[in-house]
Amino acid sequence: MAFTVERIAVLKDNYVFVLYDQQAAAVVDPAVAPPVLDFLRQRDLKLTAIFNTHHHGDHVGGNQALLQQFPQAQVYGSRQDQGRIPGQTVCLDDGDAVDFGGEQGRVYFVPGHTRGHIAYYFPGSGHLFCGDTLFAGGCGRLFEGTAAQLLASLDQFAQLPPETLVWCAHEYTLNNLKFALSVEKDNLELQARFDQTQRARQQGRATIPTTIGLERATNPFLRVDQPSLQTTQTQDRVQVFTQLRTLKDHF
Template sequence: MPADIHVFRCLEDNIGVLIHDPATGACASVDAPEEAAVANALDEKGWKLSHILVTHRHADHVQGIPGLKARFNCRVVAPRKAASEVPGIDQSAGEGDRVAVGDLSAEVWDTPGHCRDHIAYWFSAEKAVFAGDTIFTLGCGRVMESTMDEMWRSLERFAALPDDTRVYSGHDYVLSNAKFALAADPDNAALKSRAEEAKRAAEQGRFLVPSTIGEEKATNPFLRAGEPALARSVDKAGAPPNEVFAALREWKNRFR
């Protein structure tokens, strides 16, 4: 029986995600940006929280944990590298571990780049990956504590997943990401179409999460660092993709 996955907005631009196993009733929140928003989403769906799967320790991803744990007595799974920094942790996890939510099973990946402790949850049977702040629709996270090469290697792992894999990211930055992507890759017809779709979604109060790996490989400049057009956009023609990625990310840091 396939999982039910529900996305909703938290805080200003965080994305909340619930993944529910209909066979057992188990339900996980991916991160806990805001107690009230998560609790309201659970009430809306009629689900009871059994797990919180933390992608990284930043406050806007963990600050709802204490209240949710008090309400639901749920199990908190968090990155091993941040075990002392996540409130209410019950289980630490890292590269190669598996995490169960009822009968659903996820492989844990270490995905450093945005921060040293970042992990992702790959539910292969569901063709769904919960990527936190590593990859966004049309973008990627700011590299804060790791190296550019580490972030590039993390993104390569996502790019290697099947094209129909759904990507659930931790924020809705799609309009600003689209603006940068169009500056870096202006002749990309698929990107132009995706940017227009993002505008329509925003006007309708929607957001483009989940995306798919196929859509991101066609339109996300950071996954396209191996394409000659992207190398030329940062004056790196002939350079290896990791160098092009670093130049793109540095440009995005300055982009307004």
């Protein structure tokens, strides 16, 4: 791999991800700065990039404090979030490229959770940083976008290689899988995943990263084409997705 990924747990259930090689580091969605700064000091690393997926405070809250220590760092974000991301210096659109650790990443425009949400995919090492669009066993709430937009965004992720490592920004997995079982109780792979996740959380272990293959097999929001999740009233993909998202909102 061109770079290593470190997961840092912050706030109640957020994850901040630090990408680093021997000389430099980048951070994805720094909710807060102190643990990132501690990590960089311990390894004598220079922060060169902040990759933001969207503008919410628990994803950009550490930007300014990091820039105080590393003023030369570039701050990446969606063009549609310009003015909403502190310190943003680079405005990104779908299909744009970003570089880190000798590897080129691709930017995906994935609205739904917010209107300007983006994700960063590094095909060489197989890392996807998806913010709050896709969660382990679930997906983000609809705050600024539509169900059709979020489904189209998730469809993009579903086309990635099954071994792709998915770095979601929150530890929501156990609750997500409880919901998934409520709508697809006969999914044996989902049952096994729930049991494994329950043990992991009881032992204080993280459930992130997940993989695209595992999500396609167990995440209802990537399975709207499955007859087990469709109803006699509708097989329309967007309607099925909307029904699932509404059920999850009240779960």
